[in-house]
Amino acid sequence: MIIKDDDDGQRLDRFLKREFPQIGFGQTQKLIRTGQIRMDGKRVKSDARMVAGAELRLPPSLQDGKKKTQVFFSQKDHDFITSVIMYEDSDIIILNKPPRLAVQGGSKTIRHIDGMLNSYMKKGVKPRLVHRLDKDTSGVLILAKTADAARALTKGFQDHTIQKTYWALTSPSPEIPNGTINAKLSKSIARHDGGEMMVHDEENGKKSTTDYEILDKAGKDAAFVAFYPKTGRTHQIRVHAAIMGAPLLGDTKYNPEPHPFDNEDIHEGLHLHAREITFRHPTTKEIITADAPLPDLFLKSWKTLGFNV
Numbered sequence: 001m002i003i004k005d006d007d008d009g010q011r012l013d014r015f016l017k018r019e020f021p022q023i024g025f026g027q028t029q030k031l032i033r034t035g036q037i038r039m040d041g042k043r044v045k046s047d048a049r050m051v052a053g054a055e056l057r058l059p060p061s062l063q064d065g066k067k068k069t070q071v072f073f074s075q076k077d078h079d080f081i082t083s084v085i086m087y088e089d090s091d092i093i094i095l096n097k098p099p100r101l102a103v104q105g106g107s108k109t110i111r112h113i114d115g116m117l118n119s120y121m122k123k124g125v126k127p128r129l130v131h132r133l134d135k136d137t138s139g140v141l142i143l144a145k146t147a148d149a150a151r152a153l154t155k156g157f158q159d160h161t162i163q164k165t166y167w168a169l170t171s172p173s174p175e176i177p178n179g180t181i182n183a184k185l186s187k188s189i190a191r192h193d194g195g196e197m198m199v200h201d202e203e204n205g206k207k208s209t210t211d212y213e214i215l216d217k218a219g220k221d222a223a224f225v226a227f228y229p230k231t232g233r234t235h236q237i238r239v240h241a242a243i244m245g246a247p248l249l250g251d252t253k254y255n256p257e258p259h260p261f262d263n264e265d266i267h268e269g270l271h272l273h274a275r276e277i278t279f280r281h282p283t284t285k286e287i288i289t290a291d292a293p294l295p296d297l298f299l300k301s302w303k304t305l306g307f308n309v
Helices: 011-019 024-031 060-064 075-081 115-120 147-159 236-243 296-304
Strands: 085-088 092-097 136-142 161-169 179-181 185-189 196-200 208-216 222-229 272-280 289-292
Touching: 011 208, 075 085, 075 115, 085 236, 085 289, 092 115, 136 147, 136 289, 208 236, 222 236, 222 272
Parallel strands: 136 272
Antiparallel strands: 085 092, 092 136, 161 222, 161 272, 179 208, 185 196, 208 222, 272 289
């Protein structure tokens, strides 16, 4: 099949998920990994970007299964998406994603933002993801409503021209009040659950940079910290916080003591919130800053530790 202009710049794995919803995540990854899916005859990775006019070669099994799967409208999903919208125009939607909700589906993930967007189609067009947040991270999530908007926003994230601010609680507090963390990161397998995790790897890792500043402290035990990532590696803030000796509160993957406080008013999950994003509107070129308030679940933790927000 020939890649259309509307799909230019989209990630391959997201395109396949949209076009072939009947094929599971694991099977799709296997087809890519084994070279059964190619672009202009060349092997590709799952995060490869689609190029308009290129030929995407698919295995017969996938082409035969191209019968369009019926998409069912869910009023519940429609109402939920509506309830978390902070801003919407003809090109973009900005959500305040709650914690404990995945952005995309996976082998064991059924309920997710991307799936819910099937019930928020307008004129048959589904809003597109242009970046993602971890399941347990809350906050600003931008969606594109047109192919042109998706391309422009995707490029902004790739070029790191979109400015992001995250709020987090760390335990313990960082020793230095502000600074920059530079570390090369690579993917590894977590010992405790076999899942994916990032490790500090100066020899083979990819460059990553995060600025930070302490906004408030509860002695040495905890701190309210703002993080400003300059690159976009998986789990970047979580790993960088751990590298500087102040891992995030509730982070069971990178914090050896994720729950140091015996207090039921402190949420047990990860305390990481995408507070603010500043970007250039893909059509009007206006500079937009979107601020997402903390969810009630997090707000209770902040207040319990004596932090004002």
